[in-house]
Amino acid sequence: MTAPATSTTPESNRSRPGGETQSLVLALVGSGGDGVALLGDLLLRMAAQQGLYGMMVQSYGPQIRGGESAVILRVSRAEVQYEGDQTDVLLCFRLADLKRFQGAVKLHPESAVILEQTDTAELPEWTGRSDRETFRYPFAKLENGIEVVGDPKNMMALALLCSVLDWPASLARETLGHRFGHRPEVLSKNLAAFDKAHNQATQTAPPAMPIFPGTGKGLFAETGNEAVARGAIASGLRFFAGYPITPSSEVMETLVEELPPLGGSVVQAEDEISALGMVIGASFGGVPAMTATSGPGLSLMTEMMGLSSMAEIPAVIVDCQRAGPATGMPSRTEQADLYHAIYAGHGDFPRAVLGVFDVVHARSVMYKAFHLSERYQLPVLVLSDAYIAQRRQIRDPVTERREAPHRDVWSPGMGPARFDIGGEHGVTPFRVPGSPEGTYLAAGIEHNQEGNPTADGTIHQQMNQKRFRKLGAIEQDTKDWFRTLGAPSAPLGIVAWGSQYGILREWVASHPEYRVFLPEILHPYPLGAFEAWRKNLKSLAIVEMSFQGQLHHYLSGLTDIRDARSVTRSGGPPLKTSELKRLLEEAMR
Amino acid sequence: MKAKDYRTTLEPVWCTGCGDFGVLKGLTQALVDLEIPPERLAVISGIGCSSRLPGYTRSYAFNSIHGRALPIATGLKLSRPEITTLVVGGDGDGFSIGLGHLPHAIRRDVDITYTVLDNGIYGLTKGQSSPTTEIDFKRSRGLAGPDERPLNPVLLVLSTGCGFVARSHAGNLPHLREMIREAIRYPGFSFVHVLAGCVTYQTPSYGQEIYQRCDVLPQGYDSSNLTAAIEAARSDRFQLGILYRRDPKIGTEGAVEMAGVAGVWKAHAGTDRGIEDVAHEE
Numbered sequence: 001m002t003a004p005a006t007s008t009t010p011e012s013n014r015s016r017p018g019g020e021t022q023s024l025v026l027a028l029v030g031s032g033g034d035g036v037a038l039l040g041d042l043l044l045r046m047a048a049q050q051g052l053y054g055m056m057v058q059s060y061g062p063q064i065r066g067g068e069s070a071v072i073l074r075v076s077r078a079e080v081q082y083e084g085d086q087t088d089v090l091l092c093f094r095l096a097d098l099k100r101f102q103g104a105v106k107l108h109p110e111s112a113v114i115l116e117q118t119d120t121a122e123l124p125e126w127t128g129r130s131d132r133e134t135f136r137y138p139f140a141k142l143e144n145g146i147e148v149v150g151d152p153k154n155m156m157a158l159a160l161l162c163s164v165l166d167w168p169a170s171l172a173r174e175t176l177g178h179r180f181g182h183r184p185e186v187l188s189k190n191l192a193a194f195d196k197a198h199n200q201a202t203q204t205a206p207p208a209m210p211i212f213p214g215t216g217k218g219l220f221a222e223t224g225n226e227a228v229a230r231g232a233i234a235s236g237l238r239f240f241a242g243y244p245i246t247p248s249s250e251v252m253e254t255l256v257e258e259l260p261p262l263g264g265s266v267v268q269a270e271d272e273i274s275a276l277g278m279v280i281g282a283s284f285g286g287v288p289a290m291t292a293t294s295g296p297g298l299s300l301m302t303e304m305m306g307l308s309s310m311a312e313i314p315a316v317i318v319d320c321q322r323a324g325p326a327t328g329m330p331s332r333t334e335q336a337d338l339y340h341a342i343y344a345g346h347g348d349f350p351r352a353v354l355g356v357f358d359v360v361h362a363r364s365v366m367y368k369a370f371h372l373s374e375r376y377q378l379p380v381l382v383l384s385d386a387y388i389a390q391r392r393q394i395r396d397p398v399t400e401r402r403e404a405p406h407r408d409v410w411s412p413g414m415g416p417a418r419f420d421i422g423g424e425h426g427v428t429p430f431r432v433p434g435s436p437e438g439t440y441l442a443a444g445i446e447h448n449q450e451g452n453p454t455a456d457g458t459i460h461q462q463m464n465q466k467r468f469r470k471l472g473a474i475e476q477d478t479k480d481w482f483r484t485l486g487a488p489s490a491p492l493g494i495v496a497w498g499s500q501y502g503i504l505r506e507w508v509a510s511h512p513e514y515r516v517f518l519p520e521i522l523h524p525y526p527l528g529a530f531e532a533w534r535k536n537l538k539s540l541a542i543v544e545m546s547f548q549g550q551l552h553h554y555l556s557g558l559t560d561i562r563d564a565r566s567v568t569r570s571g572g573p574p575l576k577t578s579e580l581k582r583l584l585e586e587a588m589r
Numbered sequence: 590m591k592a593k594d595y596r597t598t599l600e601p602v603w604c605t606g607c608g609d610f611g612v613l614k615g616l617t618q619a620l621v622d623l624e625i626p627p628e629r630l631a632v633i634s635g636i637g638c639s640s641r642l643p644g645y646t647r648s649y650a651f652n653s654i655h656g657r658a659l660p661i662a663t664g665l666k667l668s669r670p671e672i673t674t675l676v677v678g679g680d681g682d683g684f685s686i687g688l689g690h691l692p693h694a695i696r697r698d699v700d701i702t703y704t705v706l707d708n709g710i711y712g713l714t715k716g717q718s719s720p721t722t723e724i725d726f727k728r729s730r731g732l733a734g735p736d737e738r739p740l741n742p743v744l745l746v747l748s749t750g751c752g753f754v755a756r757s758h759a760g761n762l763p764h765l766r767e768m769i770r771e772a773i774r775y776p777g778f779s780f781v782h783v784l785a786g787c788v789t790y791q792t793p794s795y796g797q798e799i800y801q802r803c804d805v806l807p808q809g810y811d812s813s814n815l816t817a818a819i820e821a822a823r824s825d826r827f828q829l830g831i832l833y834r835r836d837p838k839i840g841t842e843g844a845v846e847m848a849g850v851a852g853v854w855k856a857h858a859g860t861d862r863g864i865e866d867v868a869h870e871e
Contacts, residue, residue, distance in 0.1 A: 444636075
């Protein structure tokens with residue numbers, strides 16, 4: 001990896017404001033086909049190569065494909081899980097495309113703004129204003145006033161941004177080479193466009209931003225969905241079945257590439273009912289298995305979740321939450337599947353529910369999910385959300401413990417019946433097909449210890465007791481599965497979960513009067529730790545993204561939090577610091 | 590091993606005279622023929638009278654939820670190809686609530702044998718019409734009659750590309766034994782349609798009446814001829830035998846491989862590309 005040693009923009013008349021800064025936010029906006037996503041991806045890769053951290057989020061319209069597209073890219077000298085508050089660089093190929101992203105761009109006096117030269121429109125009011133002169137560049141190729149296909153705009157933009165950020169052109173060329181090495185024609189076309197624009201950029205002097213060095217030690221970028229998939233593989237996953245759904249599809253797509261070479265299978269099922277059914281079938285065969293979906297798919301899987309718990313067959317279910325209900329807003333984030341994950345399904349059955357904090361955490365939480373599911377032979381749900389799933393985040397290189405979780409497996413002569421109620425913590429050795437003398441009946445119908453169907457109320461009670469003993473044991477195992485932020489003595493408390501971790505990390509850094517409690521396991525809840533954490537609080541707010549305030553209501557059923565304030569709204573764009581500030585002020589008033 | 594060695598100690602809950610007894614017998618006889626060790630056998634069902642069958646079969650048995658036996662069997666077989674995987678169930682379980690899974694199980698061609706015990710009625714829930722209830726169905730109880738055309742399961746599976754399709758009758762044990770045996774032998778997805786009586790919610794003689802409407806396929810019938818199979822499936826009378834047997838090109842291992850890198854992935858290739866990149870790369 002090469003550190004950006006010298007500037008490639010020789011001119012001296014540009015001023016770089018601000019000096020050395022800690023993070024920069026770039027907003028890249030264009031039409032479908034402008035390659036804005038690729039541009040963001042290349043910039044993020046370049047940041048990682050220089051030893052900078054950062055993250056990138058993409059915004060689409062409701063139909064996922066086509067239309068306008070915006071990328072928010074934040075590069076930073078430390079790990080970030082939040083896209084930032086203000087826009088330092090705005091690059092927009094067509095101002096008309098900016099309309100749909102109201103709120104996503106917020107300029108400040110020193111922001112750099114790069115627009116299409118032939119675009120005569122003005123920036124809308126809501127973006128705010130920079131004191132610096134707008135830089136206009138001829139991205140579009142016009143013939144008789146009509147735009148025709150010219151050089152790739154994203155390559156021109158890449159060249160300009162190298163100049164703006166003072167990143168070496170050699171690094172851009174190298175990154176393009178990595179990205180398109182397997183497609184030489186695409187590579188040479190893109191390189192040619194990049195070089196042409198780069199030569200022009202050195203003459204036209206686009207606005208400069210503060211010099212921003214990384215450590216020079218190469219880092220690694222992946223999305224939340226990739227991290228979930230890879231974390232699962234490292235945790236022993238060998239069978240996956242899923243059905244395409246935004247925003248979780250990339251879990252399956254990553255596994256299609258990476259699981260079969262390790263001897264595992266991936267199936268695209270005909271629907272989510274089938275997906276979880278296949279997972280249960282594979283796990284019935286003794287193979288660690290999982291599925292990934294989003295809210296609508298989770299709804300379809302609900303009956304199967306009960307089967308997994310009733311027949312005591314491990315299954316890991318990842319739910320990348322999106323704004324619901326019904327179809328909702330597929331590409332937007334929300335935290336409103338919490339009730340469903342904890343409560344959904346007919347009858348009484350144990351399950352565990354974990355929450356993902358960010359891309360880095362996604363890998364370790366998958367290990368925990370498989371550990372619990374295999375150890376206790378029940379369904380474990382992992383709640384991610386669109387903000388994590390679709391984000392590409394730079395992280396330290398992975399040091400993974402490739403350690404298969406333990407399932408207690410029966411062998412001939414071992415004794416206990418498949419559903420023996422005397423097992424420690426309600427767990428009895430799992431009889432894996434192929435094991436001689438181990439044949440038994442697995443059933444969704446209530447059964448006795450041998451697995452044979454029964455309609456005896458006393459046995460039903462005993463079996464429920466057996467199955468729910470697991471939940472008590474899990475509660476013991478997981479009582480320290482939480483994170484806290486801020487000083488333990490801070491007077492104001494926030495409880496939150498999942499992707500709110502990112503913004504709250506930064507909030508607490510600038511607001512020392514706050515402390516934060518984030519459960520990693522939502523069910524069973526780490527109540528003892530929570531009670532200890534909240535001692536001597538002056539006030540408590542529950543920050544989440546659900547219209548009903550699902551975490552708030554859930555907690556109200558677990559302990560006395562009658563004085564807690566709800567800081568919540570429906571899903572959509574992730575919370576910003578300014579909004580959090582306002583909501584907290586209103587709530588704490 | 591003898592047929593009774595494939596039985597558990599559980600006594601069937603079926604009504605005296607139920608056609609399901611014949612299928613349990615024919616199935617265990619076929620297992621004797623194939624010498625499949627019980628520990629290498631999985632029998633999977635959904636819910637219904639006939640879905641109780643796994644509990645009576647010495648195997649890694651799974652009495653799951655209504656209509657979902659095929660996905661569970663698919664997951665098991667793909668992850669444990671050495672386990673002989675059978676699915677049994679009724680017409681309501683397989684052709685109503687679970688029908689959505691059938692064409693896809695056929696498409697994947699995973700080596701599973703699916704035996705449907707078709708008595709044209711919902712027995713467990715006491716006599717409601719099923720997707721194969723005939724329009725002139727004579728009920729013994731006072732439920733409203735169906736006014737929908739029954740579906741033709743054999744025609745359905747043939748049209749969706751099933752590689753092995755057989756039909757038998759629960760009352761013809763030697764034939765049933767042979768059909769199930771040949772289906773299990775087939776290295777791909779196989780389907781056995783078994784006509785069975787329901788003595789309680791059909792007329793007690795229904796099984797016999799249906800049998801009167803059956804013909805065994807004639808000598809010289811070419812089971813590799815799909816057109817002939819479709820014609821046989823469309824016949825007014827029930828044709829018994831191996832209606833269709835496609836030359837199996839993909840064995841169990843092939844099926845696993847196919848599911849791992851199914852053609853459908855081509856459309857999703859290059860997953861680390863942003864969604865809008867395509868235009869500039871082509």
